[in-house]
Amino acid sequence: MTLATGAVLFDMDGVLVDSEPVWFEVETALVEGMGGTWSPEDQAKCIGGTVDWFCRYVIELTGSSRTPQDVQDEILAAMAARFTDALSIHEGALELVDAVRAQGARTALVTSSFRLLVDPALQWLGVHRFDAVITGDEVSTGKPHPEPYLAACRALGVDPSAAVVIEDSFSGVRSAEAAGCTVVAVPSVAPIEAGPRRHVVDSVAAIDPDWLLALIR
Secondary structure, eight states: GGGOOOEEEEEBBTTOOOOHHHHHHHHHHHHHHTTTOOOHHHHHHHHTTTHHHHHHHHHHTTTTOHHHHHHHHHHHHHHHHHHHOOOOOOOTTTHHHHHHHTTTEEEEOOOOOOOHHHHHHHHHHOOOGOOOEEHHHHHHHHSSSHHHHHHHHHHOOGGGGEEEEESSSHHHHHHHHHHHHHHHEEEEOOOOOOOOTEEEEGGGOOHHHHHHHHHHO
């Protein structure tokens, strides 16, 4: 198999961009405004999941009478403003994307974040670095369901077995593995254990492009 038939699929939050601290700040302000408290443990339960799941979790946590759509609108507007203003990119992230593309692998961005957040993020990441972009509001079922990664593979024209996914959450890992992809986990908030076709590394900067591409079978 040539690298042209393989792909590297990147999650966004926690993998390419150091946005989890920003999410925590915005989530904390949201929950406190609803009369509740937000902890790192709460964030860990929601990381990598769908926006709808997060909104329902917050409503249950706070006992609020607000609707999931109302909560969603507030959190997305706050995050979009933050992403537009500034976005911290993880060390080595863009260099890794460029390195695997230089060797012929196709790349995709596969995120639970909505297009409202992804478009400003791409202004910092560079839309030219991705052959496909799959966002959380462009699939019918989000992570941990396999649909996001299956959709990315279809968009790239590659078999899931010829794709390696970089994820930071267990929800994303489950999605990628259910789709049939090899996974490299870079835990950001909650720990992730290694397993069959699942490798765990300390940081994106520690990923060697040649080693990564060798995982594509």
